[in-house]
Amino acid sequence: NYGSGMAYSFFHGYLKLILPKSGREDKNLIEEIENYADSQGVTFPVAKLFILIPNSCVCHVSLKDDKFPSIEESSSLGEKIQTVAAVQNRVYKNSVYKILDNKRKERVYVCVEYATPLSTFRKGLESSGPHTEYYREHSQDIVLQFYITLKKLLKEDPEITDLCDLIYYDDMEENGKFRDVAQIILTRIRKIQ
Amino acid sequence: NYGSGMAYSFFHGYLKLILPKSGREDKNLIEEIENYADSQGVTFPVAKLFILIPNSCVCHVSLKDDKFPSIEESSSLGEKIQTVAAVQNRVYKNSVYKILDNKRKERVYVCVEYATPLSTFRKGLESSGPHTEYYREHSQDIVLQFYITLKKLLKEDPEITDLCDLIYYDDMEENGKFRDVAQIILTRIRKIQ
Numbered sequence: 001n002y003g004s005g006m007a008y009s010f011f012h013g014y015l016k017l018i019l020p021k022s023g024r025e026d027k028n029l030i031e032e033i034e035n036y037a038d039s040q041g042v043t044f045p046v047a048k049l050f051i052l053i054p055n056s057c058v059c060h061v062s063l064k065d066d067k068f069p070s071i072e073e074s075s076s077l078g079e080k081i082q083t084v085a086a087v088q089n090r091v092y093k094n095s096v097y098k099i100l101d102n103k104r105k106e107r108v109y110v111c112v113e114y115a116t117p118l119s120t121f122r123k124g125l126e127s128s129g130p131h132t133e134y135y136r137e138h139s140q141d142i143v144l145q146f147y148i149t150l151k152k153l154l155k156e157d158p159e160i161t162d163l164c165d166l167i168y169y170d171d172m173e174e175n176g177k178f179r180d181v182a183q184i185i186l187t188r189i190r191k192i193q
Numbered sequence: 194n195y196g197s198g199m200a201y202s203f204f205h206g207y208l209k210l211i212l213p214k215s216g217r218e219d220k221n222l223i224e225e226i227e228n229y230a231d232s233q234g235v236t237f238p239v240a241k242l243f244i245l246i247p248n249s250c251v252c253h254v255s256l257k258d259d260k261f262p263s264i265e266e267s268s269s270l271g272e273k274i275q276t277v278a279a280v281q282n283r284v285y286k287n288s289v290y291k292i293l294d295n296k297r298k299e300r301v302y303v304c305v306e307y308a309t310p311l312s313t314f315r316k317g318l319e320s321s322g323p324h325t326e327y328y329r330e331h332s333q334d335i336v337l338q339f340y341i342t343l344k345k346l347l348k349e350d351p352e353i354t355d356l357c358d359l360i361y362y363d364d365m366e367e368n369g370k371f372r373d374v375a376q377i378i379l380t381r382i383r384k385i386q
């Protein structure tokens with residue numbers, strides 16, 4: 001089904017490529033983060049890639065957004081360049097954001113992204129196509145299936161299981177406004193620390 | 194189902210992003226190809242992105258491969274850089290290859306790639322996971338469903354329909370050897386010309 005298919009694709013086509021060490025020269029995610037933290041003189045409370053899985057599938061272009069006033073963009077981690085399926089020199093890199101923690105009065109660096117397949121799925125829902133009607137009706141199940149399957153794939157792969165944390169959340173309030181994702185991320189960071 | 198899901202993902206997450214003009218500064222695929230042809234002094238018989246859909250899902254890392262002696266890599270078309278789903282500055286660019294046409298004694302430039310979702314799907318088949326058994330049994334149907342759905346999505350989008358040509362083919366011979374994809378691409382080019 002669509003949801004578990006998206007999870008397989010995200011796992012084998014992205015997470016498995018970018019998170020671990022892929023060559024002798026390469027670094028895994030933790031080393032990339034340490035490298036960044038040293039060279040930029042900043043601190044990451046948790047050295048993992050946080051993956052946002054919002055129930056609505058609304059993936060804002062950037063986390064730097066008027067709705068999330070405590071979040072700023074920071075430069076990305078090191079690039080991995082790989083020729084894949086005849087696409088020459090495909091560029092992969094994880095994103096870094098800094099979040100102002102108002103309670104503790106500190107600036108927190110974190111490696112975080114939306115689950116890209118959901119963003120693409122959402123674009124599909126907003127278009128018209130042979131299967132769009134069905135996908136719209138079942139979108140909540142599809143997101144849940146994506147989350148459950150991805151969780152399982154990560155758990156069963158010792159090479160990646162500690163490099164990644166899934167945040168599956170209800171991103172909209174009753175009144176249709178978006179919740180502040182900064183708080184959601186900070187809560188998860190403080191829980192793990 | 195998995196196949197049509199992959200088609201939606203490839204269409205909305207890639208083809209729709211990279212082929213048309215996305216901004217005033219941007220070029221669409223045809224303009225990118227003309228730009229390249231002018232600056233490098235070469236000829237593209239057909240200004241389209243050819244997408245290889247091999248029945249086996251085996252997507253070689255590059256088309257420059259001992260199995261395809263007439264094909265060489267060339268530099269890629271212009272890059273498009275976009276922040277997508279909080280992934281900052283994601284890099285997209287189409288690949289160019291030159292093919293030696295032995296019959297006509299000429300070197301032909303072509304914009305061609307494998308359908309990347311199939312490469313990812315294949316990696317999934319080679320792994321173990323909650324759904325892998327099912328995917329292996331139905332892989333041929335899944336590829337066919339991918340092709341049919343993608344064909345339909347392209348046909349229904351006037352902005353992209355002429356920028357793309359799908360090559361769905363049996364990539365292996367009876368004896369298990371790979372067919373020379375150079376011949377398959379050249380045959381399609383000569384047919385369109």
Ligand SMILES: Nc1nc(=O)c2ncn([C@@H]3O[C@@H]4COP(=O)(O)O[C@H]5[C@@H](O)[C@H](n6cnc7c(N)ncnc76)O[C@@H]5COP(=O)(O)O[C@@H]3[C@@H]4O)c2[nH]1
Nearest residue numbers: 009010013014116117120202203206207280285309310313
């Ligand atoms: N965050 C993030 N950064 C990346 O660089 C990246 N690359 C892929 N993905 C996501 O992993 C999964 C597997 O990727 P695959 O390559 O099989 O399919 C991809 C691939 O076939 C094609 N595509 C996307 N970006 C490119 C690209 N730069 N070059 C060629 N093809 C691309 O369009 C499909 C859907 O892409 P996304 O919907 O953006 O999400 C993908 C997908 O969910 C990424 N996610």
